[in-house]
Amino acid sequence: MTVSKNTVNHTSKNGDNFQEPxxxxxxxxxxxxxGKPVLVFDGTLDLKRTIKILEAGKPVLIKAFYSDGLLLLRELQMHLKRKLDTTxxxxxxxxxxxxQKLSNLILIGxxxxxxxxxxxPSIGWLEKLYPENSDFLLPFPQIQGLNSAWxxxxxxxTIPVLRNKVHPYYGTYFxxxxxxxxxxxxWLKRYEGPKKSAIDVGVGSGILSLQMIKHGFQKVFATDNNPNSIIGLTESMADTKLSRKIELDYGSLFGKWEKQTELIVFNPPWLPETHSPDKNDEAIYYGQNLFSDFFSGAKQRLLPEGKLVIIFSNLxxxxxxxxxxxxEKELASGGRFQLEKCLKKTVKFASDKTKRDPEWRTTEExxxxxxxx
Structure with a gap:
């Protein structure tokens, strides 16, 4: 189904509910x-010369076969690996x-x-995400991302801790x-506190919320500052029972939720931001003020006997x-919370095919x- 407009529920200052696209x-x-004409690549153009054109900042259009784009991307990867250290x-x-910079100059119509x-490949996102624009150009890596996401x-x-599969919307972290x-x-299996409500900050594809519902929580208030997450979960839950148990809000951190709750759950990004991130990278890298803002908001919304659960890593x-x-910084100097417990689990060793550095991968928790x- 083509979606030309998406709406989410909001609450006005006077308490009235309304829908906002x-x-x-x-x-x-x-x-x-x-002044930057698009050069056509049809598989006959010399690969090394084409890469020099990309390095000069000029776009290249894949015109004949989809596989020509794959060939050019592979050659670009090998060129950069020869040129740059990746230790x-x-x-x-x-x-x-x-x-990323050079590959996004490779285009497809x-x-x-x-x-x-x-x-x-046939990619349904092209109609679903661009209902009013049927003819245009996109970078080839973005096409690859759209294809995988479709x-x-x-x-x-399949998620091991859930009964059913999740169907992540394009651009949503899973x-x-x-x-x-x-x-x-x-931890949820051993949790003996009240289960009237919980807040899931940064709901993503909804897995933590679904886990809490599975373990008996009556209501989960979930937020995300990624519109794709809210659109996707709204679509997938539709008029099912889950739509009455998981209430969504498009907003940063706690969004519109002001009421106190017995459990707040946060699975933040695990790496600090070193540059201005792409929209799809915001689930991977955290900004300078994310945690201080989160802890300040959590202090106001956690019931006196409530628990704050943060899922993190030593990555x-x-x-x-x-x-x-x-x-650790918050516990040492924030003055808002105290530690009840910290559980750790060693990450399973990656396969030989992984691109991660095994020297540090073996110590990841x-x-x-x-x-x-």
Missing amino acids: IQANKPEPFVSES SFQDQRSFRSAY IVDHKLAVKKA QWYQNGI PTRFDHLILFDN ARITKSTKEHPV VELWVLTH
Whole structure:
């Protein structure tokens, strides 16, 4: 079904409910700048010369086969690996940044919501996200992302701690590793507090909220500052029982929720922001004020006997991204919370195919922090 407008529920200052349209995050169509003609790549153009053209900042259009784009991307990756060091975690981030910049100059045309090349996949997002624009250009890596996201959305993702698959909307974070979810599920099994309500800050694809409902919570108030998350969950829950148990709000941190609750759950990004992030990176990197704002808001909304659960990791420390641990910093100097317990679980060792550095990967742990007033 084509969606031309999405609405979410909001509450006005006088308490009236109303619906407000929100726009989904999506790749922006490419507009050629004056004086920068698009060079056509049909598989016959010399690859090395094409890469030099990309490095000069000039766009290249894939015109014949979808596989031509894949070929050019592979050659670009190999070129950058020969050129750049990728030994450390920081080097890998620099490599990804360079690759992202150049690869997004490789374009593909869309005509009537279909890719205008031969042997291309069918991607439903092109109609769903661009109902009023049937002919345009997109960077090839964005097409790859849309294609993968459509497969996940259509086929669903199996999550070990849930009974049913989740169907993540485009641009919505979902986990590819599950150690932290298992840690949270085990904690929920032992939780003996009241289960009238909870707040899930940064709901993403809804997994933590679904876990809490599974373990008997009557109501979960869930927020996210990513419109795609709210649009996707609103669509997937529709008129089911879940839509009455999980109430959504599009907003930062706690959004419109002001009432106190017995449980607040937060699975924040695990790495500090080092540059202005892409919209799709906001679930991965945290900004300078995120945790101080979160703890301040949580203090106001947690009932006197309530619990604050933060799901985190030692990833930033072992990759030397920062020496500072935001939860430890709050406990040491915030004066708002005290530690009840901290549970840790070693992350399963990655496969040989992983691109992560095994030297630090073997010491990675996920953490579940339980704080009280």
